[in-house]
Amino acid sequence: QxxxxxxxxxxxxxxxxxxxxxxxxxxxxxxxxIHWVRQAPGQGLEWxxxxxxxGGTTTYAQKFQGRVTMTRDTSTSTLYMELSSLxxxxxxxxxxxxxxxxxxxxxxxxxxxxTMVTVS
Amino acid sequence: SYVLAQPPSxxxxxxxxxxxxxxxxNIGSKSVHWYQQKAGQAPVLVVYxxxxxxxxxxxxxxxxxxxxxxxxxxxxxEAGDEADYYCQVWDSSGERVFGGGTKLTVL
Numbered sequence: 001q002x003x004x005x006x007x008x009x010x011x012x013x014x015x016x017x018x019x020x021x022x023x024x025x026x027x028x029x030x031x032x033x034i035h036w037v038r039q040a041p042g043q044g045l046e047w048x049x050x051x052x053x054x055g056g057t058t059t060y061a062q063k064f065q066g067r068v069t070m071t072r073d074t075s076t077s078t079l080y081m082e083l084s085s086l087x088x089x090x091x092x093x094x095x096x097x098x099x100x101x102x103x104x105x106x107x108x109x110x111x112x113x114x115t116m117v118t119v120s
Numbered sequence: 121s122y123v124l125a126q127p128p129s130x131x132x133x134x135x136x137x138x139x140x141x142x143x144x145x146n147i148g149s150k151s152v153h154w155y156q157q158k159a160g161q162a163p164v165l166v167v168y169x170x171x172x173x174x175x176x177x178x179x180x181x182x183x184x185x186x187x188x189x190x191x192x193x194x195x196x197x198e199a200g201d202e203a204d205y206y207c208q209v210w211d212s213s214g215e216r217v218f219g220g221g222t223k224l225t226v227l
Contacts (some may be wrong), residue, residue, distance in 0.1 A: 012178040045206055059214050105210055107153035107168035114162055
């Protein structure tokens, strides 16, 4: 079975950084891109960026440029999203989600369970 | 950046048809995906590339798109369809964009 399993909830103070992990299993790690999406309490979905596990290239949403870093460890099939200079409005549920790129982008078909990050 | 507009809420009686719109400039030329998010759960892909359904998604869910509006149609609505629904596209800069979401209430 295909799974994306994320790390547990985090609490940080303003100005600090947080690193969330997302471990993939049940499929070939390098054949699906991984996105990071967040959802503030009671709000909608917000796209943060994408990483290609095959090579590690990234594209970040303009809003998060300079504050977000997405990486991967192919030896453990794990993706990471680090967000720095945290503010109270970064309090949100952070999701990883996969998407196939070939033959065409096909939507985020598998999501992690989400990681709650609280900045206070 | 590209903006997607969804109605905040749609209400429908059981057994009827729900239509959720997603407005965007020339969205008819883009690949549109739709997600269902039930309370306390992660989103689920229900329609991809405008009108295709992932395996396991009932045929009651369908999509269409033309001009400046994409539409998710849910036929024979059931109580279990009550959820938030989000449209999503890939804009020209490579960024993904979500609509603001529509809360579907089953009366």
